[in-house]
Amino acid sequence: MNILLESRAFYPSVGGLEMMSRGLATAWQDVGHTVRVVTITPLDGDAELDALTVERQPSPAEMQRHVQWADVFVQSGISLRSLHWPVWTGTPLVIIHHNLLSGGQDTGVRAWLKRRATHLGANVAVSGPVAETVPGPVVRIPNTFRPVYDQPSTGEESRDGLLFVGRLVSVKGADLAVEALRRLRKRGIDTTLTICGDGPERDALERQAKEADLEDAVKFEGWTEPDELADRYRHAxxxxxxxxxxxxGIVALETLASGCPVVAAETGGLPEAVGDCGLLVPPDDAEGLADATERALRSDVRDNLRAAIPAHVNRHRVDRIATEYLHLLRRVVQVN
Structure with a gap:
C-alpha cells in the first residue's frame, strides 16, 4: 500500500504522538509498504530522518498530490485543516485519536466539526476512555513504545529509589509524588525520588521539596535523553x-518494558497501560499514593508485579501494534 501519514507534531518534536507516528511509519515501511509522512513541524537545524520520506509544511498543491498518491490517508491526531483532502479525492481515511474528543481546548463549532468528522472514515482510539468520546466507527488499538526501552532489566540488588518521568505541569502530578515521598520518609521509609522532566512547575516543585526538607532526597534531572532514561528505568x-x-500513559509502558513496576493513578487510559504490572490509586490522592508505594516496595509484591510484565509488554510491541493497524488499513482500502 501507499500510506500517507499526517502527523502535525513529528520529529524532532518529542512526545507520545510523535513517537507513535514515527514508530508506526517505520514499521509499515519495514514490511514493504511505501510510506510518506507529512507534518508542519520544522527541522529547526536537526538532521532529517534517513529512514523515512518526510514532507514538511507542504503547500496545498503538494498536499493534494500526496493524498491523490495514497491508497489510504492516516491522520495521527485529528486535524480539521486537512480533512477536506480525502473528501475531495475519495481517498480512504483513518483517524487515530490520542486524546479525548470532548473537553479540552476545542469547544463550540470546532468541537462539533471534529465529532462529525469521525463519520468520514474509520477511527482508532488508543484507550477505552478515548474511544467513548468518538461518535464514528471506532476500534481500540493501544499505544506502543520505543525499542530503546525494550531491554533486559537489572537485578533487584541494583535497583534504587523512586522515579517520576514527565512534563512538570499540574496534570502530571509531580507535586503528588513529592508529597508521597514526604509521607513515606515520615513513616521511616528511607527512599529517594528522581524527577526526569522539565516544565513551568519546576520552580514550585523545588520549593515544595525544600519546604518539606527533602532537598537531599529529591533530584531534579531535567530533560533526559531516551538512552539515559532507559537506564534509569532499569535501575529504579x-x-x-x-x-x-x-x-x-506511554511512560508506564516504557518503564514496564525495562522491567520496572509502576504505581499509577486510576484515571483515563492508565489502567490499560499498566495492566497487572502495577498498583493503581485514586487520582489526586497523595496518601493513597504513599500507601501503594509502600506496599509495592515490598519485594514479594514487586516480584508479583514483575512476573506480569513480559506478557503485557509483548502485547504492546511496535511490530504487533503496527500489524493491527495494517489489518484495519487493508479493510478500509478494500471497502473503498
Missing part, C-alpha cells in the same frame, strides 16, 4: 505516575 525500584488525567 518503582515508577510513580500520579497523573490527574492521562488519555493513555
Amino acid at each position: 525500584e518503582l515508577l510513580l505516575v500520579p497523573s490527574r488525567y492521562e488519555p493513555f
Whole structure:
C-alpha cells in the first residue's frame, strides 16, 4: 500500500504522538509498504530522518498530490485543516485519536466539526476512555513504545529509589509524588525520588521539596535523553505516575518494558497501560499514593508485579501494534 501519514507534531518534536507516528511509519515501511509522512513541524537545524520520506509544511498543491498518491490517508491526531483532502479525492481515511474528543481546548463549532468528522472514515482510539468520546466507527488499538526501552532489566540488588518521568505541569502530578515521598520518609521509609522532566512547575516543585526538607532526597534531572532514561528505568525500584488525567500513559509502558513496576493513578487510559504490572490509586490522592508505594516496595509484591510484565509488554510491541493497524488499513482500502 501507499500510506500517507499526517502527523502535525513529528520529529524532532518529542512526545507520545510523535513517537507513535514515527514508530508506526517505520514499521509499515519495514514490511514493504511505501510510506510518506507529512507534518508542519520544522527541522529547526536537526538532521532529517534517513529512514523515512518526510514532507514538511507542504503547500496545498503538494498536499493534494500526496493524498491523490495514497491508497489510504492516516491522520495521527485529528486535524480539521486537512480533512477536506480525502473528501475531495475519495481517498480512504483513518483517524487515530490520542486524546479525548470532548473537553479540552476545542469547544463550540470546532468541537462539533471534529465529532462529525469521525463519520468520514474509520477511527482508532488508543484507550477505552478515548474511544467513548468518538461518535464514528471506532476500534481500540493501544499505544506502543520505543525499542530503546525494550531491554533486559537489572537485578533487584541494583535497583534504587523512586522515579517520576514527565512534563512538570499540574496534570502530571509531580507535586503528588513529592508529597508521597514526604509521607513515606515520615513513616521511616528511607527512599529517594528522581524527577526526569522539565516544565513551568519546576520552580514550585523545588520549593515544595525544600519546604518539606527533602532537598537531599529529591533530584531534579531535567530533560533526559531516551538512552539515559532507559537506564534509569532499569535501575529504579518503582515508577510513580500520579497523573490527574492521562488519555493513555506511554511512560508506564516504557518503564514496564525495562522491567520496572509502576504505581499509577486510576484515571483515563492508565489502567490499560499498566495492566497487572502495577498498583493503581485514586487520582489526586497523595496518601493513597504513599500507601501503594509502600506496599509495592515490598519485594514479594514487586516480584508479583514483575512476573506480569513480559506478557503485557509483548502485547504492546511496535511490530504487533503496527500489524493491527495494517489489518484495519487493508479493510478500509478494500471497502473503498
